[in-house]
Amino acid sequence: xxxxxxxxxxxxxxxxxxxxxxxxxxxxxxxxxxxxxxxxxxxxxxxxxxxxxxxxxxxxxxxxxxxxxxxxxxxxxxxxxxxxxxxxxxxxxxxxxxxxxxxxxxxxxxxxxxxxxxxxxxxxxxxxxxxxxxxxxxxxxxxxxxxxxxxxxxxxxxxxxxxxxxxxxxxxxxxxxxxxxxxxxxxxxxxxxxxxxxxxxxxxx
Amino acid sequence: xxxxxxxxxxxxxxxxxxxxxxxxxxxxxxxxxxxxxxxxxxxxxxxxxxxxxxxxxxxxxxxxxxxxxxxxxxxxxxxxxxxxxxxxxxxxxxxxxxxxxxxxxxxxxxxxxxxxxxxxxxxxxxxxxxxxxxxxxxxxxxxxxxxxxxxxxxxxxxxxxxxxxxxxxxxxxxxxxxxxxxxxxxxxxxxxxxxxxxxxxxxxx
Amino acid sequence: xxxxxxxxxxxxxxxxxxxxxxxxxxxxxxxxxxxxxxxxxxxxxxxxxxxxxxxxxxxxxxxxxxxxxxxxxxxxxxxxxxxxxxxxxxxxxxxxxxxxxxxxxxxxxxxxxxxxxxxxxxxxxxxxxxxxxxxxxxxxxxxxxxxxxxxxxxxxxxxxxxxxxxxxxxxxxxxxxxxxxxxxxxxxxxxxxxxxxxxxxxxxx
Numbered sequence: 001x002x003x004x005x006x007x008x009x010x011x012x013x014x015x016x017x018x019x020x021x022x023x024x025x026x027x028x029x030x031x032x033x034x035x036x037x038x039x040x041x042x043x044x045x046x047x048x049x050x051x052x053x054x055x056x057x058x059x060x061x062x063x064x065x066x067x068x069x070x071x072x073x074x075x076x077x078x079x080x081x082x083x084x085x086x087x088x089x090x091x092x093x094x095x096x097x098x099x100x101x102x103x104x105x106x107x108x109x110x111x112x113x114x115x116x117x118x119x120x121x122x123x124x125x126x127x128x129x130x131x132x133x134x135x136x137x138x139x140x141x142x143x144x145x146x147x148x149x150x151x152x153x154x155x156x157x158x159x160x161x162x163x164x165x166x167x168x169x170x171x172x173x174x175x176x177x178x179x180x181x182x183x184x185x186x187x188x189x190x191x192x193x194x195x196x197x198x199x200x201x202x203x204x205x
Numbered sequence: 206x207x208x209x210x211x212x213x214x215x216x217x218x219x220x221x222x223x224x225x226x227x228x229x230x231x232x233x234x235x236x237x238x239x240x241x242x243x244x245x246x247x248x249x250x251x252x253x254x255x256x257x258x259x260x261x262x263x264x265x266x267x268x269x270x271x272x273x274x275x276x277x278x279x280x281x282x283x284x285x286x287x288x289x290x291x292x293x294x295x296x297x298x299x300x301x302x303x304x305x306x307x308x309x310x311x312x313x314x315x316x317x318x319x320x321x322x323x324x325x326x327x328x329x330x331x332x333x334x335x336x337x338x339x340x341x342x343x344x345x346x347x348x349x350x351x352x353x354x355x356x357x358x359x360x361x362x363x364x365x366x367x368x369x370x371x372x373x374x375x376x377x378x379x380x381x382x383x384x385x386x387x388x389x390x391x392x393x394x395x396x397x398x399x400x401x402x403x404x405x406x407x408x409x410x
Numbered sequence: 411x412x413x414x415x416x417x418x419x420x421x422x423x424x425x426x427x428x429x430x431x432x433x434x435x436x437x438x439x440x441x442x443x444x445x446x447x448x449x450x451x452x453x454x455x456x457x458x459x460x461x462x463x464x465x466x467x468x469x470x471x472x473x474x475x476x477x478x479x480x481x482x483x484x485x486x487x488x489x490x491x492x493x494x495x496x497x498x499x500x501x502x503x504x505x506x507x508x509x510x511x512x513x514x515x516x517x518x519x520x521x522x523x524x525x526x527x528x529x530x531x532x533x534x535x536x537x538x539x540x541x542x543x544x545x546x547x548x549x550x551x552x553x554x555x556x557x558x559x560x561x562x563x564x565x566x567x568x569x570x571x572x573x574x575x576x577x578x579x580x581x582x583x584x585x586x587x588x589x590x591x592x593x594x595x596x597x598x599x600x601x602x603x604x605x606x607x608x609x610x611x612x613x614x615x
Contacts, residue, residue, distance in 0.1 A: 023610025030560045032608045045460065050250065052259030054462035062524040076608050114267040135340060135545060150235045198237045198281045200228025255455065257464035319472040340545060355440045403442045403486045405433025 003174055007103060010096030011040040011064060015071035016082075017093060018133050023079060025137050035133055036072035037065065043129035047104050047121050051111055090189060091182070094152075098181035101126040101153040102174055105160055115161065122157035123150055148188035151195055156181035208379055212308060215301030216245040216269060220276035221287075222298060223338050228284060230342050240338055241277035242270065248334035252309050252326050256316055295394060296387070299357075303386035306331035306358040307379055310365055320366065327362035328355055353393035356400055361386035413584055417513060420506030421450040421474060425481035426492075427503060428543050433489060435547050445543055446482030447475065453539035457514050457531050461521055500599060501592070504562075508591035511536040511563040512584055515570055525571065532567035533560055558598035561605055566591035 018039030022032040041058045048056045058064045075082070082089070104125025108118040127150050156177050163173035187193065223244030227237040246263050253261045263269045280287070287294070309330025313323040332355050361382050368378035392398065428449030432442040451468050458466045468474045485492070492499070514535025518528040537560050566587050573583035597603065 019608070020610050023608045026607050026609045028605045028607045030564075030605060034560070049254055049459055050261060051264065052257075052261075052462075056460060056462075059461065059523060059527050062526045065526050065530070079608070079610050113264060116267045116270050117264050120270070131341070135343075136541070138545075138549065139343065150239070154235075195233045195235060197231050197233045198224070198228045198284070199231045200225050200284050254459055255466060256469065257462075257466075318469060321472045321475050322469050325475070336546070340548075344548065355444070359440075400438045400440060402436050402438045403429070403433045403489070404436045405430050405489050 002171070003099060003103060003106075006095060006099040006178070008067060009092060010099045011068055012071045013089060013092035013096045014040040014129055015068040016075045016089060017130070019072040019075035020079065020082070021133050021137050023076070029073075029076070032076060033069055033072045035136060036075070037068045038136060039129045039133040040068040040071075041065070041129070042132040043100055043125045043127065044104070046128045046132070047107070047124045050124065051108060051113070051121060053107065053111060091186065094182050094185035094189075095178070097126045097149065097153060097185060098156050098178055100129075101156045101181070102160055102177055105157050118161065119154060119157045122160075123153045126150070126153035126156075148185065148193050148195065152181055152185045152188065155184060207376070208304060208308060208311075211300060211304040211383065213272060214297060215304045216273055217276045218294060218297035218301045219245040219334055220273040221280045221294060222335070224277040224280035225284065225287070226338055226342050228281070234278075234281070237281060238274050238277045240341060241280070242273045243341060244334045244338040245273040245276075246270070246334070247337040248305055248330045248332065249309070251333045251337070252312070252329045255329065256313060256318070256326060258312065258316060296391065299387050299390035299394075300383070302331045302354065302358055302390060303361050303383050305334075306361045306386070307365060307382055310362050323366065324359060324362045327365075328358045331355070331358035331361075353390065353398050353400065357386055357390045357393065360389060412581070413509060413513060413516075416505060416509040416588065418477060419502060420509045421478055422481045423499060423502035423506045424450040424539055425478040426485045426499060427540075429482040429485035430489065430492070431543055431547050433486070439483075439486070442486060443479055443482045445546060446485070447478045448546060449539045449543040450478040450481075451475070451539070452542040453510055453535045453537065454514070456538045456542070457517070457534045460534065461518060461523070461531060463517065463521060501596065504592050504595035504599075505588070507536045507559065507563055507595060508566050508588050510539075511566045511591070512570055512587055515567050519574075528571065529564060529567040532570075533563045536560070536563035536566075558595065558603050558605065562591055562595045562598065565594060 015036040018036040019032045021039070022035040025031075027035065041064060044057045048054065101122040105118050105122035107125075108121035113121065159180060160173055160177045163176060164170065168176075220241040223241040224237050226244070227240040230236075232240065246269060249262045253259065306327040310323050310327035312330075313326035318326065364385060365378055365382045368381060369375065373381075425446040428446040429442050431449070432445035435441075437445065451474060454467045458464065511532040515528050515532035517535075518531035523531065569590060570583055570587045573586060574580065578586075
């Protein structure tokens, strides 16, 4: 199935971003592999724990772990050339964000969750791997500060549910949302679209 | 039921404290809403995940999410005037702490947990939303450093269990503990009551 | 049973390391007790939540909480003399790491998890209490940066599974892995063995 293949590409891309983040903190090999796994598989794990959806994906399909560990080790060897691949990885990362979101929404729908919980399950899957990565690397999660990211996840989820509501076929809806969400993410990066920031300063008054 | 109304006030007040904390980190709208939801609903979620009590409150009652999201957006618009309301919010926050604690204890009692686990469930519900807020905003959790907060939660839980042990009616016990706990919290703020700090310095010796 | 006694020693030792870490951040008594409990019991709790293995250990055996709370309070009173005991605590901490790992592997095996998940369950149990401690104290988790630690946990788990695969008796395998893992950890401290670090700098190119 298409979504499954995209999922495998997505966890690989997310594992690479996790490994690079660990390298910026000068972690050892074990830390790099751990952060890579948490980044790639953490989003789905958070979703499954919150929804009580056991066993977790990587417990049932341990091959996901092999892919992410392999991607982390591979990253260490090729890191010095990765800046040539920057564009490819931004695309893969965007694809991962959108694919994770659709998978999260689909699983919450199977569990008969209310609509807003379906959207949140999609966003948790898409975004919380990166949040865990940033917390473990002791940084304010990037997702709350940079250009459209979680918003892309939310829009993708809303579009998916709307299409299903109007009885569009599930595969068609998935493909439409994948391409639309990816396009939105790439446009957001290219034109630095951001949503407004809220700045609160206790001493401002 | 009284506790339910107080719960709604409490999650609203906690959502406001979360939104303000996100504003101090200059997060975008999405970050503000996320931190608000985590602060308001994270305590109960942590408790439910730890006790295996599924589905989580906000999965079953998605209207809780609408209240917290609404409170976060409202905060953004009124933040500049909030310093006039500081006293009211300290009271609401204290009420929330005590109400969350009593709800956490009640749920753990229904699950037939041992006494110390009931107390911990109360404290987790009262306190861990704020801990998650501070970790996501990359700060040492305030709860471990400022005036009586978790201790108020503990005292409230102990008092509640004692009253129930002496066969006081559940509603009476709840009301007594709510007012007693809130009074303790407000006195602690007014007189800066703290519990002793433990300072350990490796180089001290 | 031997492993049970070692487990009690291990949670006590881990509680002491948590209390000292909280003292370095000048936390109050409540913070010290909380960080001690999270350090000692957090690893097993993370494993149980991820595997859906309810109720958690300390919910079923609340006496574990009494040991860790007692150890944390005890630490506050004896902290000034603890540097004399540094060697003993390094040994106890190493014993705890290895014992936690073996317990985690044993529980995942009972749940019929795949091999790699059994190893991860062992490492999660051995290591994640310390990771939670460091995140709550707002530090980059030490486990990703210092001498062999998680690697000791991994080697212990691998050795344990190999011995069981070759039909070695469970108690014998446990004893062999306990002593071997502890020896490896102590040698790693003595000779500052480290695994290679991955340093990635965006501006390097």
